[in-house]
Amino acid sequence: MSAEAELPLPAVADYAESALRSRRRALGFVLITIFIDTMGIGIIIPVMPKLLLELVGGSLGSVAIYSGWLMFLFAALQFLTAPVLGNLSDCFGRRPVLLVSLAAYGLDLLIMGWAPTIGWLFVGRGLSGIFSATYVVASAYITDVTAPENRGRSFGWMGAAFGLGFVIGPAIGGILGDNAHRLPFFVAAGLAAANVVYGYFVLPESLDPANRRAFSLRRAHAVGALRRLFRYPVVGGLLVALLLFNIAHDANPATWTFATMDKFRWTAFDVGLSMTFMGLCVALSQGVALGPALRVLGERRAIIVGFTLAALSFLGFAFASQGWMMYVWMVPYAVGSIAGPATTAILSKQVPANVQGELQGALAALRSITSCFAPLLMTGLFSFFTNPQSPLHFPGVSFLAASILTFGTLVAVLGALSRVRSAA
Numbered sequence: 001m002s003a004e005a006e007l008p009l010p011a012v013a014d015y016a017e018s019a020l021r022s023r024r025r026a027l028g029f030v031l032i033t034i035f036i037d038t039m040g041i042g043i044i045i046p047v048m049p050k051l052l053l054e055l056v057g058g059s060l061g062s063v064a065i066y067s068g069w070l071m072f073l074f075a076a077l078q079f080l081t082a083p084v085l086g087n088l089s090d091c092f093g094r095r096p097v098l099l100v101s102l103a104a105y106g107l108d109l110l111i112m113g114w115a116p117t118i119g120w121l122f123v124g125r126g127l128s129g130i131f132s133a134t135y136v137v138a139s140a141y142i143t144d145v146t147a148p149e150n151r152g153r154s155f156g157w158m159g160a161a162f163g164l165g166f167v168i169g170p171a172i173g174g175i176l177g178d179n180a181h182r183l184p185f186f187v188a189a190g191l192a193a194a195n196v197v198y199g200y201f202v203l204p205e206s207l208d209p210a211n212r213r214a215f216s217l218r219r220a221h222a223v224g225a226l227r228r229l230f231r232y233p234v235v236g237g238l239l240v241a242l243l244l245f246n247i248a249h250d251a252n253p254a255t256w257t258f259a260t261m262d263k264f265r266w267t268a269f270d271v272g273l274s275m276t277f278m279g280l281c282v283a284l285s286q287g288v289a290l291g292p293a294l295r296v297l298g299e300r301r302a303i304i305v306g307f308t309l310a311a312l313s314f315l316g317f318a319f320a321s322q323g324w325m326m327y328v329w330m331v332p333y334a335v336g337s338i339a340g341p342a343t344t345a346i347l348s349k350q351v352p353a354n355v356q357g358e359l360q361g362a363l364a365a366l367r368s369i370t371s372c373f374a375p376l377l378m379t380g381l382f383s384f385f386t387n388p389q390s391p392l393h394f395p396g397v398s399f400l401a402a403s404i405l406t407f408g409t410l411v412a413v414l415g416a417l418s419r420v421r422s423a424a
Helices: 009-056 060-092 094-114 116-129 136-147 147-174 183-202 222-229 231-250 251-264 268-319 325-335 337-350 352-384 397-417
Strands: none
Touching: 009 060, 009 094, 009 116, 009 136, 009 147, 009 183, 060 094, 060 116, 060 136, 060 352, 094 116, 094 136, 094 183, 136 147, 136 231, 147 183, 147 268, 147 337, 231 251, 231 268, 231 352, 231 397, 251 268, 251 352, 251 397, 268 325, 268 337, 268 397, 352 397
16 A cells, blocks of 8 residues: 555645645756756856966967867767766666765865866866766756656756757856956855755655666676667667767857868857857757647657758758848747757657666767767868868768768658557
């Protein structure tokens, strides 16, 4: 007999209402966590070049190499450790892993803000990469506290929180770091610390002990996790689709600034304005439009429509001849972002409750794989087709490659969804 069955009806109602409040509070904390985590990254973006110039000297072109290696280190370590942390959350629960990850993120920011040499920046980024389970465990947490039919909308809220963080973060970093380029690191670290304290006192554990499983080092690595997930009929095809789209997506962070400056002679302010507009569009798409879209289209059609819009938008970015055209194509691109949460929601329904952490860890590892080499691919294409010796001057080439990859994503998605017996 359940605990609710032993209670009188008014007590059952109070119990259910209390449980609902607890779930809402937990979901709110997760969204705040994603927002603060992303905002912290956004805060330090405008001042990172100044810090690198202080530590190693030289020009912006020369210090950009260090920035690239910092990104590579973070992604490589995340690839190795995200499945470990995801499996640990399946064993010990989401709460402790999430709080430790947040604390490590705050420590990373403190180290980077204090760093007297370039080596300390790598120490900080390495620490953050090792414990970069915030998004992994937050996604698993959402699957624990959200009914399957509502997961697409909840993952959309995560995307909205992510987008808002990138809207607000760079603006704060630019203001704070105008005269004191180390200050934003300490502000971001303070926000992370406040989130840890808040989570310690407010965040309940979401994973029922009955759904936990013993930690296995054999399962806690990316290759093994991905191989096991490929055993599920639908999961393998969707993971291939996400791999292709992750590569395509990286055309934006890797080459957006370079392509728009070369093609339209945009200034840093113009680029920042476009990033703010893009972030707002994505936040509105996932925070406002996603729920109605999923109700009207369903998860399967939302995925197909989303990836189709993304592929067409990349094509528009590639061949835009005026700067204002980029803004026009940002709108369908942002609407197309509904595909991500819908895909994650379908994936979460294909595996048992005690494998959700492993699934999210594998997804993070997949993102890390692409984050290691996709920016090199996209910047390499841009460099070749803007070189004076190139037979064709085509600064939008990375967006064309992204469009082709996204159409490939659509083919993989259609193949995977054909194996789903019931409509999502």
